[in-house]
Amino acid sequence: METRAGHPTAVPRPNRRQAMARGCALVGVAAAVGVDLSGVAANSAMAAPPGPPTPAASGAGATGSLTLRSAAQAGAPAKYASGDPQRPGLCGEIAAAVMRTDPDLHIEGLHRQVPLRRLELMLSNGDLDVFFCLLKSEHRHALMRYLPVPLYRISHVLAMRVGDERAPRTWDELRAFARRQPLLLAQGTKLAATLQEADVAFIESARSDKEALQMLVRGRAAGVYGQDFNLRQAARGAGLDSRVRIGPQVFEEETQYVVVSRQLPEAVVERLTDRLRQISASGEIARLSERYR
Structure with missing residues (x-):
């Protein structure tokens, strides 16, 4: 049996005693x-690129103009800033599709390259509002919130x-x-x-x-x-x-998801989730991801 990418189905991982830390x-x-x-x-201790933080989304609701802070993952060209005009970065393209669906929603910082460990910390501290494309893990669940729409x-x-x-x-x-x-x-x-x-x-x-x-x-x-x-x-x-x-x-x-800060207002979380559901139901996310396989 093969996956869509042409690989054999994943082999089951054995249950083994807990590995060393x-x-x-x-x-x-x-x-x-x-x-x-x-x-x-x-x-791992690398600081984020310099620059004053933009105020977080506060008091924003389900409608009206809204700006959210995000960033690009450094060293991940399949996700962001690949330098290839045909495949500029799948996660950046998904973020752009969300903004096209909601012209009043602006996601800034997508060209700012930040190491993955720093991204996790910034989401936990509320220095970022949203990040596109992250795998689930136990320690991340305590730091951020996963939106319930699978990406790819x-x-x-x-x-x-x-x-x-x-x-x-x-x-x-x-x-x-x-x-x-x-x-x-x-x-x-x-x-x-x-x-x-x-x-x-x-x-x-x-x-x-x-x-x-x-x-x-x-x-x-x-x-x-x-x-x-x-x-x-x-x-x-x-x-x-x-x-x-x-x-x-x-x-x-595994599946990639959008994650948001746990400090983000619920109305904003619902708005983002709704826009993601729209581009998922339309098939746009699937079309984008297929170009990167």
Whole structure:
């Protein structure tokens, strides 16, 4: 059985004992492979780009002019600012479709690049009102609110160098593959929790999927674990299509959602949800996402 993207159906993840805390696992694996974690720590503490914050939406209701603060995710060209006019960024395009549906609704900040961990903090603090395209995770539910309209599904896949004929198809095979050389993962991604739960060795030493693929072709890793949308866009953007291949196996599937600050007024939340339902029912979200597959 295959998914819409042509990958085999995701293999079920085994129930295993609770893995070590991420920090311990990362430090241990990094020590084994000689990775310097100081750059990772510095990146995770990175501040948002300078500039005074715009006042949050307050007192706004279901109608009338409304401006909401948002941002783009740095290092995620499949979502934002890809540089490709044919595929400028799926999440930015979805945000634009919402604004076309509601001309009185303005979403600002979509060109401001912010690291993922900083985005989570800004949503939690109420420094952002809305963000387009985020996967669900337990720790995020306490920081922000997910709107109940699915955007698009992503697949967890493995990227390897062209010429490497290995093709892990089960979690057992992926664990064995990663024991020889830990998988490479972009920093801050929720996919790390999936690998921890499955007891698959990995390191988060790349600042983006593009950088991870560049490290892959230089022989710094044997495989990059990531989202199919992101890895394909990163390979195109880095000119690595002929040197990197995406493995056929889907290890997990998840759905992207719009998230909002828990401080956002309920009337605004309902307005956003209604506009998302409109562009979902019309098929516009599906048409947009199909162009990025």
